[in-house]
Amino acid sequence: xxNVIRKIVKYPRLAxxxxxxxxxxxxxxxRPEIDLGKCTGCGECVNRCPSRAIVxxxxxxxxxxxxxxxxxxxxxxxICPVGxxxxxxxxxxxxxxxxxxxxxxxxxxERNISDKSYEVICSELSLNIKKTFGRSLQIREVDSxxxxxxxxxxxxxxxxxxxxxRLGIKFVASPRHADMLLVTGAATRNMQLALAKTYNATPxxxxxxxxxxxxxxxxxxxxxxxxxxxxxxxxxVDVYIPGCPPRPQAILYGILKALDRV
Amino acid sequence: MFTEIYGNLMKIFPADIYDQKCCNExxxxxxxxxxxILDFCTHINxxxxxxxxSMFANDETSLCEKxxxxxxxxxxxxxxxxxxxxxxxxxxxxxxSICEKVHAAALYEREIKDxxxxxxxxxxxxxxxxxxxxxxDGEFPLRKSYDVKHKxxxxxxxxxxxxxxxxxVFEIPVGPVHAGTIEPGHFRFSVAGEPxxxxxAQLYFVHKGIEKMCEGESIERCLFVSERISxxxxxxxxxxxxxxxxxIAKMKIPPRAEYTRVIFAELERLTSHLGDLGGICLDTAxxxxxxxxxxxxxxxxxxxxxxxxxxxxxxxxxxxxxxxDFVAGKESKLIDQLNRIRTELEDTVKIIxxxxxxxDRVENxxxxxxxxxxxxxxxxxxGRASGIRYDVRKAFxxxxxxxxxxxxxxxxxxxxxxxMNVKIEECFASIDLILKSLEMMPDGKVLEPIHSVEPFAYGxxxxxxxxxxxxxxxxxxxxxxxxxxxxxxxxxxxxxAVCHAVKGNIVPDFPLIxxxxxxxxxxxxx
Numbered sequence: 001x002x003n004v005i006r007k008i009v010k011y012p013r014l015a016x017x018x019x020x021x022x023x024x025x026x027x028x029x030x031r032p033e034i035d036l037g038k039c040t041g042c043g044e045c046v047n048r049c050p051s052r053a054i055v056x057x058x059x060x061x062x063x064x065x066x067x068x069x070x071x072x073x074x075x076x077x078x079i080c081p082v083g084x085x086x087x088x089x090x091x092x093x094x095x096x097x098x099x100x101x102x103x104x105x106x107x108x109x110e111r112n113i114s115d116k117s118y119e120v121i122c123s124e125l126s127l128n129i130k131k132t133f134g135r136s137l138q139i140r141e142v143d144s145x146x147x148x149x150x151x152x153x154x155x156x157x158x159x160x161x162x163x164x165x166r167l168g169i170k171f172v173a174s175p176r177h178a179d180m181l182l183v184t185g186a187a188t189r190n191m192q193l194a195l196a197k198t199y200n201a202t203p204x205x206x207x208x209x210x211x212x213x214x215x216x217x218x219x220x221x222x223x224x225x226x227x228x229x230x231x232x233x234x235x236x237v238d239v240y241i242p243g244c245p246p247r248p249q250a251i252l253y254g255i256l257k258a259l260d261r262v
Numbered sequence: 263m264f265t266e267i268y269g270n271l272m273k274i275f276p277a278d279i280y281d282q283k284c285c286n287e288x289x290x291x292x293x294x295x296x297x298x299i300l301d302f303c304t305h306i307n308x309x310x311x312x313x314x315x316s317m318f319a320n321d322e323t324s325l326c327e328k329x330x331x332x333x334x335x336x337x338x339x340x341x342x343x344x345x346x347x348x349x350x351x352x353x354x355x356x357x358x359s360i361c362e363k364v365h366a367a368a369l370y371e372r373e374i375k376d377x378x379x380x381x382x383x384x385x386x387x388x389x390x391x392x393x394x395x396x397x398x399d400g401e402f403p404l405r406k407s408y409d410v411k412h413k414x415x416x417x418x419x420x421x422x423x424x425x426x427x428x429x430x431v432f433e434i435p436v437g438p439v440h441a442g443t444i445e446p447g448h449f450r451f452s453v454a455g456e457p458x459x460x461x462x463a464q465l466y467f468v469h470k471g472i473e474k475m476c477e478g479e480s481i482e483r484c485l486f487v488s489e490r491i492s493x494x495x496x497x498x499x500x501x502x503x504x505x506x507x508x509x510i511a512k513m514k515i516p517p518r519a520e521y522t523r524v525i526f527a528e529l530e531r532l533t534s535h536l537g538d539l540g541g542i543c544l545d546t547a548x549x550x551x552x553x554x555x556x557x558x559x560x561x562x563x564x565x566x567x568x569x570x571x572x573x574x575x576x577x578x579x580x581x582x583x584x585x586x587d588f589v590a591g592k593e594s595k596l597i598d599q600l601n602r603i604r605t606e607l608e609d610t611v612k613i614i615x616x617x618x619x620x621x622d623r624v625e626n627x628x629x630x631x632x633x634x635x636x637x638x639x640x641x642x643x644x645g646r647a648s649g650i651r652y653d654v655r656k657a658f659x660x661x662x663x664x665x666x667x668x669x670x671x672x673x674x675x676x677x678x679x680x681x682m683n684v685k686i687e688e689c690f691a692s693i694d695l696i697l698k699s700l701e702m703m704p705d706g707k708v709l710e711p712i713h714s715v716e717p718f719a720y721g722x723x724x725x726x727x728x729x730x731x732x733x734x735x736x737x738x739x740x741x742x743x744x745x746x747x748x749x750x751x752x753x754x755x756x757x758x759a760v761c762h763a764v765k766g767n768i769v770p771d772f773p774l775i776x777x778x779x780x781x782x783x784x785x786x787x788x
Binding site (some may be wrong): 003004007008011014027028029048050051071072073074075078141142143144145146147148149150151152153154155156158159160161171173174175185186188189190191193194198219220221223224225226227244245247 | 394396397403408410411412413414438439441442443444445446466467468469470471472474475480482483486487490491492493494496537550553554556557559560563567568571572573574576577585609610612613782783784
């Protein structure tokens with residue numbers, strides 16, 4: 001018992017002050033950016049990007065990165081012959097509109113799921129949603145086919161360093177108790193029905209946040225027989241958090257963005 | 263070495279070995295008679311004592327107009343692989359099941375049936391494994407004729423669970439969406455009162471078709487896919503993939519790169535084990551200890567951030583070495599942080615082991631018997647806790663691991679306590695290994711890039727991930743692409759063992775037992 005108390009006294013507080021104070025992000029690998037002045041449009045990065053997130057428009061000589069598809073692998077920085085691509089330290093990338101993350105237009109495929117109770121996509125959310133959830137928020141996490149890295153990072157929100165409960169945000173065990181669904185993964189074929197059912201079981205009004213490249217767009221697992229291109233083909237999404245996986249603080253930023261608290 | 267094995271097998275099966283090929287120093291491939299495969303495998307498994315470590319089919323209709331089934335056995339004392347290849351006529355589409363004699367084959371055969379449509383003749387329970395009731399009959403995605411983007415319509419087929427009947431027997435369905443922040447899987451408990459009579463796990467909820475999507479892609483892109491097979495085994499998976507490609511390219515990576523890989527692999531093991539220990543404490547409602555371990559896990563992530571800027575060690579491995587000299591100039595900081603973790607771990611372990619309430623909960627809970635573990639090819643901490651003295655880092659050591667000395671934990675009881683102790687001891691061993699590697703690391707290059715590989719060559723990559731033996735088999739195609747990529751993570755072998763370990767335990771102990779194994783759903787489902 002004495003040893004336990006000694007430990008508690010030794011480490012009284014580990015929680016970082018983020019988001020109240022900015023985080024030292026000098027070591028982080030954030031999103032890549034292309035210097036259009038230097039870029040020669042050779043297309044090397046477009047061809048070799050593992051998740052095919054870089055798009056080149058030959059007509060307008062425009063090149064850009066779809067951050068919802070980017071897996072932050074740093075390959076583009078490494079292979080660019082003229083050094084036009086640079087990895088930055090920016091990690092707060094969450095956006096409410098997927099278009100803001102993209103260079104090329106989105107194509108969302110509509111799919112029929114053989115369950116009658118499946119709710120058709122509706123984006124009508126109550127206007128006072130932010131008022132309702134402004135102070136306290138209950139989150140239900142759903143893994144719809146991730147590689148478990150995003151789930152580990154969501155778990156890390158509960159660790160002593162991030163301690164998400166200091167912001168009044170709590171993870172709950174049932175969608176019935178939840179105000180927000182935090183969805184990871186590429187909405188695999190076998191999880192689509194479970195995801196739709198979880199969404200339906202969550203009482204209105206509710207928020208949905210897509211965590212990670214897979215949930216935003218399918219990421220590197222896009223276009224296979226068993227995955228869908230992002231969870232927004234199944235449920236309406238309020239905030240997209242890119243990253244592979246996004247850091248705990250990036251997820252926190254996205255959650256707070258959904259609540260209009262940042 | 264191989265001539266002896268080959269000679270012995272030729273004596274017993276003189277007419278049934280058609281061809282032999284040695285490649286990559288420690289791999290022997292034998293073309294065998296498909297009709298005699300049961301005898302072959304039984305002999306290799308029981309008489310010679312080799313374990314079946316992987317088994318898969320391959321659509322080689324474009325090469326030889328046949329399907330092939332590969333049976334990979336390993337000799338863990340000598341560090342060898344013996345692979346049997348049988349060819350199957352596309353008109354017949356069936357092969358002889360070996361799982362009555364070699365139990366570890368049961369799941370592989372069901373997987374082959376789902377993905378290729380090859381029928382295992384004589385399999386006692388050949389129901390669907392990979393696909394759920396929504397997948398229509400007659401669609402086999404791993405055949406070359408199947409388009410990776412083709413999504414068949416949703417069907418309503420029937421898959422039944424094993425039924426336990428009797429007075430007072432209930433079924434408890436759990437999942438796929440669980441109460442905690444974990445991955446999806448469906449568990450069907452049959453209980454009479456509290457004790458569990460039977461548990462059936464339906465997995466493959468996160469099946470993403472990784473093996474199919476790698477086919478025809480460049481070897482470079484598949485490296486990034488291999489990093490994303492299972493998040494907390496990122497480095498072990500990419501290591502095994504790189505090793506397979508490096509074997510095919512017949513090159514040796516620079517010594518400094520070997521040591522850098524050891525450092526990262528051990529760091530991943532340390533992080534993963536600290537998380538597991540925290541999970542075990544949390545599932546016994548031991549909040550103080552859980553948060554101590556989470557704090558240490560946070561520090562371990564800090565080390566990773568310091569070294570490579572990625573918490574999950576992604577983008578570290580490259581074909582032919584590691585991307586940068588990540589360690590140079592950071593040695594003293596690294597040593598300080600690791601020593602801090604070690605001191606804290608020592609203190610916390612002392613505290614939890616002195617807590618009789620906690621030990622009472624973990625001792626004799628979820629016992630996995632050694633005979634079951636051997637039959638199912640359970641490896642890693644789960645195997646070592648049940649008395650299997652096997653570690654890939656010893657049996658298939660690379661040059662760096664050969665130079666480094668470390669002890670493999672030895673426990674026999676197979677309960678949660680043993681698995682926890684294995685993990686605690688491995689945490690200390692990992693810290694020591696990193697510190698020793700830092701001392702022994704030679705200077706020099708860390709990367710010799712591989713640009714091209716020979717077409718239609720194959721090789722096995724093997725690595726000890728935090729969960730156990732991790733085996734990747736790669737066959738290259740034309741223009742530096744992948745023809746077939748078979749991934750077998752330790753979770754695939756260990757999931758059936760969990761179902762055995764929980765029998766007779768009470769339902770509230772299931773999360774604890776599950777956490778002590780801490781298997782990856784993503785690594786199993788692919």
